[in-house]
Structures are given as structure tokens and as C-alpha cells.
Amino acid sequence: MTAKAVTHLNFRGDAREALTFYQAAFGGDVTLVTYKDAGGVQEPAEADQVMFGQVATADGLCVMAYDVPSALPWNQGENAFFVSVRGESTEEITAYWEKLTDGATVLRPLGAAQWAPLYGMLRDRFGVTWVLDVVSEYNA
Template sequence: MSVKAVTHLNFRGDAGEALAFYRSVFGGDVAVVTYEDAGNVQDPAEADQVMWGQVSTDSGLCVMAYDVPSNMPWNQGENAFFVSLRGDTTDEITEYWEKLSEGATVLRSLAAAQWAPLYGMLRDRFGVTWVLDVVSEYGAS
């Protein structure tokens, strides 16, 4: 088994710019999936915003980012980041989900998603938002 925790930064419309900046600082590769790429456009004005993005380097540094949709609350000082926990297997992620969910508020139930075999989001009893998923290759259509 292999699991990795990654800082997941939240923005309101400038995640792409932030990812480009972090790449200029750290080098590495940038991967971006827009809401349009994923077929998850809620507001046409936000279609080109980042639904999922990351900068990853050969040295192991990884930073993820996304643009919080306008229909969701966002306050830079309150929910500027998530902890993203990514694993190789559904069993592994399910085990962590079950433990983290004790006393938590489930924001999105752990289930298959268009972009991952398993994905879920919760706010633990300490107020930390966790995004858990099983790593998969994303194939934009």
C-alpha cells in the first residue's frame, strides 16, 4: 500500500495562475482539468476554471489546487486549503475514510466519481477538510 498526503489549495478563480506561479518557483509538471474538461460545468462563466490541478516535481513536491465554485462558500481565511489523501487502492482509502469520518461532517460521500474510482470529502471533528481519493489516470474526452 502507498498513501500520500498533499496540500490542496483552494482559490476563487485564480487557481490556474497560482499553479503556473508555483511551477515557476519549483519547476516540475503542471496538470490541469477544468470544469468543462470534466463535464461538470455548473456556471458557464466558470467552465474554464480549475476543477483539479497540481504541480509535481521529480523531488517529490506536490501541490494541488482548485477553484471553489461560486455556488459554494469560500473565505480565503477560513477554507484556503484541504488535505488531500490519495491512495492506490479502494480498500486503503476506505479504511482511512472510516476512521476520519468519526464525528465528521460528510461533505461528499465516499463513492465512485467521474475522475476517480473512489472520491469523498469530509470535515473532521477538528474542522479540517479532507479530500480522499484513489489515484487514477485522467483521460479528458
């Protein structure tokens, strides 16, 4: 059996837009299941919100998301988590970075770092903080 951890993002009504944006940035396939699709409507105004969603690419990148129903508490928080995307080439990471910066706040510009040939951090227009870097061997 193989297990893997997948980042699961929680939104309040923005999951569809966020997943569509992430699919545009990373490629891959989007899966969206609404509360109506799953027969799980608690609040009629939320019927078309996302109960389960994900973006999955052929090379293994996967991000899941859903819209927290209004009956449940939700607080986006501050610095509760980062989504880290690590690639093998500067071209790959730069391409993702350029797409994710649309409407984002750059927290650390993409550039060389002591621990990686390319590293950057941004908060996207949905409030999610992304860390992108190129994998390199660590030499203590």
C-alpha cells in the first residue's frame, strides 16, 4: 500500500474559483462535486458550492479543496499552513510562479536562496500561502 499526504484547502464559497485558478497554474484535471451532486444540501443557497474538489496532474501534484458549509465554523487564520511545491527545474518552478502571482501578494520574490537555486513565497488572491522552490541536495 502506498500512502501520500495531499494538501486540503478549506474555503467559504471560493473553492470552485480557486481550483479553476490552480488548474490554470499547474495543468491537470479538475474534479468538482457540489453538495447538490452528492445529495448533501443543508442550506439551499450552498447547493452549488464544492463538497469535494481537487486538481491532480499527471506528474503527481494534487491539491484538494471544499467549501465549508455555513453551519460549521470557519476562520481562514493567519499562517496556519503553507502549500509547498518543489520542482526539479527552474523553468518548471518559474512557470508555476508566474501563473500563481496573478492577484497575489509576493512575500519573498522568486530568486536564489542559500538552500535552493530558486525559492519564493506568495499569498494568492484566495489567501493561500504558496512556497515554491527547486529541489537541491542539502549539504550541512
